[in-house]
Amino acid sequence: MNKMENKYSLFEAELRKNTDDSEVDYRAVESVLFLRIAAAEHLGELAMLKLDEVLSADTFGSIESKLFSQITQYNEYDVPMNECIRTHYDLPQGQWDRLESKIEASMHECENLPIWELYVKAPEIFPTEGEWETLEDLLFDRIRDISECEFWEQAARLDRMHIQDSLDTVEKILDERIRERESLENWELVLKSEKVIPFAKWENIENSLFDKISTDTDHKPLALNDQPFWNILNNYVFTLRTFKVAVTAMLLVFIALGGYFSERFISIPVPTVVYQLQGNATAQLDPNDEIKGKEFNSVQGGSVSLVNEHGLVELQNGSKVHIDKLTKRHVRYKVGFDNGVHGNDVARGQVAFFVNPLKDNESFNVVTPDYEISVKGTYFKVEPDLGGRMVTRVLEGKVRILSKIFGDTLLLAGQSIVYDIFTESYRIQSGGAVLLRKDLENVPDLDQLKASTIMSIKSNVDDAEVRIDGHYLGTTPLSVRQAPGVHHVRIGKNGYVMKDTSITVGISDYELTVALSEVQPPQTVTVVEKEVNEAQVITKKNAVSPETVASVLLGDSGDSEIVQKEEKSDFDSLYSLAQKLEFRGKWKDAIEMYQKIFDNPDMSRLRKEDALFSIAKLRADNEENKTEAKNVFMTYLALYPNGSFAGETWLRLAELEFKTSPDNAIQYYLKYFEMFPRHPRISELQNRVGVIYLQQNKYDNAISMFRQALASMISQSTTERANITSNLYRALEAKGDSKSADSIQRLYNLNYTKDK
Amino acid sequence: MNKTLLEPTRELLDECMAGNQLAFKEIFYMYRSYAYNLIYKITGPQGDHEDLLQEVFFQIYLSLKTFHGDSSFKTWFHRVVIHVCTRRWRYQKAEKRINPKDTVNLESVENIVPNAEMGTLKQLELKDLVEQALETVDYKLRIPLVLNIYGEMDLAEIAGIMGIPEGTVKSRLFTARKQIKDFLDTTDKE
Numbered sequence: 001m002n003k004m005e006n007k008y009s010l011f012e013a014e015l016r017k018n019t020d021d022s023e024v025d026y027r028a029v030e031s032v033l034f035l036r037i038a039a040a041e042h043l044g045e046l047a048m049l050k051l052d053e054v055l056s057a058d059t060f061g062s063i064e065s066k067l068f069s070q071i072t073q074y075n076e077y078d079v080p081m082n083e084c085i086r087t088h089y090d091l092p093q094g095q096w097d098r099l100e101s102k103i104e105a106s107m108h109e110c111e112n113l114p115i116w117e118l119y120v121k122a123p124e125i126f127p128t129e130g131e132w133e134t135l136e137d138l139l140f141d142r143i144r145d146i147s148e149c150e151f152w153e154q155a156a157r158l159d160r161m162h163i164q165d166s167l168d169t170v171e172k173i174l175d176e177r178i179r180e181r182e183s184l185e186n187w188e189l190v191l192k193s194e195k196v197i198p199f200a201k202w203e204n205i206e207n208s209l210f211d212k213i214s215t216d217t218d219h220k221p222l223a224l225n226d227q228p229f230w231n232i233l234n235n236y237v238f239t240l241r242t243f244k245v246a247v248t249a250m251l252l253v254f255i256a257l258g259g260y261f262s263e264r265f266i267s268i269p270v271p272t273v274v275y276q277l278q279g280n281a282t283a284q285l286d287p288n289d290e291i292k293g294k295e296f297n298s299v300q301g302g303s304v305s306l307v308n309e310h311g312l313v314e315l316q317n318g319s320k321v322h323i324d325k326l327t328k329r330h331v332r333y334k335v336g337f338d339n340g341v342h343g344n345d346v347a348r349g350q351v352a353f354f355v356n357p358l359k360d361n362e363s364f365n366v367v368t369p370d371y372e373i374s375v376k377g378t379y380f381k382v383e384p385d386l387g388g389r390m391v392t393r394v395l396e397g398k399v400r401i402l403s404k405i406f407g408d409t410l411l412l413a414g415q416s417i418v419y420d421i422f423t424e425s426y427r428i429q430s431g432g433a434v435l436l437r438k439d440l441e442n443v444p445d446l447d448q449l450k451a452s453t454i455m456s457i458k459s460n461v462d463d464a465e466v467r468i469d470g471h472y473l474g475t476t477p478l479s480v481r482q483a484p485g486v487h488h489v490r491i492g493k494n495g496y497v498m499k500d501t502s503i504t505v506g507i508s509d510y511e512l513t514v515a516l517s518e519v520q521p522p523q524t525v526t527v528v529e530k531e532v533n534e535a536q537v538i539t540k541k542n543a544v545s546p547e548t549v550a551s552v553l554l555g556d557s558g559d560s561e562i563v564q565k566e567e568k569s570d571f572d573s574l575y576s577l578a579q580k581l582e583f584r585g586k587w588k589d590a591i592e593m594y595q596k597i598f599d600n601p602d603m604s605r606l607r608k609e610d611a612l613f614s615i616a617k618l619r620a621d622n623e624e625n626k627t628e629a630k631n632v633f634m635t636y637l638a639l640y641p642n643g644s645f646a647g648e649t650w651l652r653l654a655e656l657e658f659k660t661s662p663d664n665a666i667q668y669y670l671k672y673f674e675m676f677p678r679h680p681r682i683s684e685l686q687n688r689v690g691v692i693y694l695q696q697n698k699y700d701n702a703i704s705m706f707r708q709a710l711a712s713m714i715s716q717s718t719t720e721r722a723n724i725t726s727n728l729y730r731a732l733e734a735k736g737d738s739k740s741a742d743s744i745q746r747l748y749n750l751n752y753t754k755d756k
Numbered sequence: 757m758n759k760t761l762l763e764p765t766r767e768l769l770d771e772c773m774a775g776n777q778l779a780f781k782e783i784f785y786m787y788r789s790y791a792y793n794l795i796y797k798i799t800g801p802q803g804d805h806e807d808l809l810q811e812v813f814f815q816i817y818l819s820l821k822t823f824h825g826d827s828s829f830k831t832w833f834h835r836v837v838i839h840v841c842t843r844r845w846r847y848q849k850a851e852k853r854i855n856p857k858d859t860v861n862l863e864s865v866e867n868i869v870p871n872a873e874m875g876t877l878k879q880l881e882l883k884d885l886v887e888q889a890l891e892t893v894d895y896k897l898r899i900p901l902v903l904n905i906y907g908e909m910d911l912a913e914i915a916g917i918m919g920i921p922e923g924t925v926k927s928r929l930f931t932a933r934k935q936i937k938d939f940l941d942t943t944d945k946e
Binding site: 184186187188190191192193194195197201202204205206208209210212213214216 | 777780781784788789792793796797806809810813814817882883885886889890901902905906936940
């Protein structure tokens with residue numbers, strides 16, 4: 001206490017020596033100030049806690065700061081008053097620093113607040129909510145009274161004159177706490193003390209927390225039970241340490257055995273079905289065969305598609321797949337290629353994986369003799385390159401690849417891991433073929449496939465293109481699973497008459513054999529004959545329908561039966577009549593007939609589409625001025641942008657513009673590629689576009705297109721590959737990239753010599 | 757329970773549950789200092805306090821939907837703090853077992869050996885001594901001690917938060933106090 005009094009008198013003397021302002025009641029201010037200083041000195045770190053509890057540190061800090069600055073101004077002191085106090089009272093430096101920083105920070109805050117708010121901010125003084133309005137009125141009255149005073153004086157006055165009750169409460173709480181603390185041991189006091197965090201640090205924590213709250217939306221809430229799991233273990237089960245160890249060991253053994261048995265015996269197998277067989281594979285495999293433990297070989301000139309819960313696997317041209325492991329959690333395929341890797345001949349074939357979208361922790365590991373990568377994509381394929389090295393291509397979406405050689409890399413669709421014979425290492429190459437998600441979604445899901453029947457389609461000539469319900473599915477011979485119901489099948493091949501038919505598939509397997517007939521050269525019919533015949537018809541039958549006219553125009557006695565049927569206005573017959581006219585070379589009449597079909601509101605959409613496309617095709621093939629044909633093709637695309645002939649229309653347009661406007665042609669070709677990325681002719685057309693680019697000196701585009709052509713090559717034609725490779729070589733040379741060109745040249749020569 | 761820690765109003769909690777971040781800021785301001793100190797005392801001076809503090813408030817924000825008012829918010833809040841700290845502690849413990857970096861190398865040994873200028877333990881402040889003493893106390897004893905002294909909670913409140921019987925809390929508090937006193941006595945004698 002002596003120390004206290006001594007300090008008190010020094011401080012008072014210091015104050016009184018330098019001011020004669022008798023109106024200011026320093027004693028009131030001092031009493032609070034010294035209370036705090038004494039508390040701070042006595043409690044050490046606890047002083048910080050007290051500041052918060054008593055008057056809210058912000059309010060008091062501000063008052064204190066203002067007070068000191070006022071005193072300094074009055075006294076014309078060189079150093080602030082708090083510096084004097086620090087000297088006299090010998091508080092630890094750390095405490096003062098914290099106190100000052102807190103005062104300064106709170107001063108800024110308090111300066112912007114009205115005085116009554118400062119009091120509201122002190123929750124210990126007026127904590128009850130119901131008194132707020134009264135408090136406000138009271139405060140405003142008081143503020144009016146004392147608004148002429150200085151800020152610190154206002155505070156001092158308020159403390160002394162008006163809120164005596166509150167101060168009493170505060171003192172009472174303080175006394176209680178001091179008594180409580182006196183009863184504690186020193187180490188308990190230390191444990192009770194609070195660490196003060198600088199404002200800047202709080203700001204960082206707050207910003208970081210609210211950033212996380214705003215952005216991180218994937219977390220699940222905590223599962224807080226009244227009785228946490230570990231407590232149950234700690235308190236009720238594990239009473240002895242040895243027992244704890246024994247039980248833990250037993251649990252571990254149990255979990256390990258459980259894991260082993262579940263993986264070994266209880267793992268749920270996943271069914272797999274053969275979705276599609278094509279070409280030579282149809283002769284080798286039966287789609288209804290048992291899949292389990294079987295090795296699938298697509299044989300040369302054939303393809304096999306398998307579907308299971310994990311997605312679709314498509315094997316082509318002699319590639320093999322053995323389903324090594326297949327459960328709900330795990331799938332492992334072993335892939336092999338015809339003629340082996342690094343053999344005397346070049347390995348052939350490719351295996352494409354259309355994977356269902358993966359979850360966060362799922363990925364496919366591709367393990368080749370040279371590298372191992374983790375693929376998180378939905379469509380990727382593996383195939384040997386000309387040197388027999390494995391190439392992994394990703395064709396859809398963004399793909400994350402984790403591997404030792406490339407690290408954690410994000411690849412976009414179109415990029416591949418290829419072996420560079422020049423540097424003799426693997427690298428990532430861009431500019432490959434790209435697929436769209438919608439193309440993959442055409443693949444039916446497993447449940448649909450299991451309920452489906454197998455439709456086998458054969459034709460008298462192989463390699464005829466098959467479209468079912470507008471989707472290109474492959475070439476004959478073809479076995480494909482289809483849902484029971486009505487399907488529209490179209491089979492066609494260059495030089496043969498296209499067959500269109502609707503079939504109804506039941507629950508048993510369906511076999512369709514189609515005989516395609518070669519297109520006959522048109523018969524020569526003179527205009528005079530036509531007129532005569534037409535006149536005869538009108539006279540004889542008194543019927544002027546164009547169907548009848550056209551049928552007679554055919555001039556074929558064998559068609560007279562058809563004419564009879566036409567009188568029944570059968571739409572199908574009308575259509576076949578138009579086709580007949582077309583094949584006979586009577587294109588103008590055929591156009592007229594197709595126009596009629598197109599204009600008929602009762603016609604089915606498919607027929608209308610066909611009619612419009614046929615009109616355009618006939619005009620393009622027969623008229624010298626192609627403008628009209630282009631217009632009709634455009635009309636078709638405007639009416640049926642996703643129609644059955646949309647792809648072919650883009651292709652036709654591209655062919656029409658090929659010589660006159662190469663830029664337009666390129667755009668049309670690109671549209672076609674987008675629609676039919678797996679079309680058998682895709683690489684040939686990409687090569688063509690590449691050549692246009694090359695002619696236009698757009699080397700980068702040309703290189704990219706040639707590379708895409710190489711990537712999307714389905715046939716194993718050495719000539720076609722050599723053609724594309726030499727074009728690529730020319731493009732690289734023209735660009736000045738002789739390094740890459742040389743490597744292509746080497747590759748080309750290598751392959752070429754071997755083939756010889 | 758600590759009287760300076762206010763219970764948020766039902767309206768404020770409802771606003772927070774509805775995803776109002778401004779309302780949640782209010783709760784953050786009310787509890788941040790207390791939470792920081794609680795974490796500091798539970799995890800010791802080596803703990804990653806700021807990270808844990810952020811985790812605590814993040815979990816509170818996420819899990820508020822599961823708070824139905826069966827207990828007071830303060831009690832629930834303590835459960836979250838203890839849950840987050842314990843989870844981190846167990847994670848670190850597991851990590852220690854498998855972390856090859858923990859094998860002692862020459863450098864780390866040299867750092868641990870005190871040099872001559874460092875002085876004896878006696879010269880260390882009481883604060884450091886208490887922190888060292890707390891470190892020697894097992895986690896499941898330390899939590900009730902911190903809640904009792906710093907959180908100013910009685911046996912029933914601690915038992916409610918930790919989900920253990922009052923008798924267990926009492927015996928743990930006794931053991932914890934004894935261990936700390938023993939540690940301090942030993943260092944005094946040294």
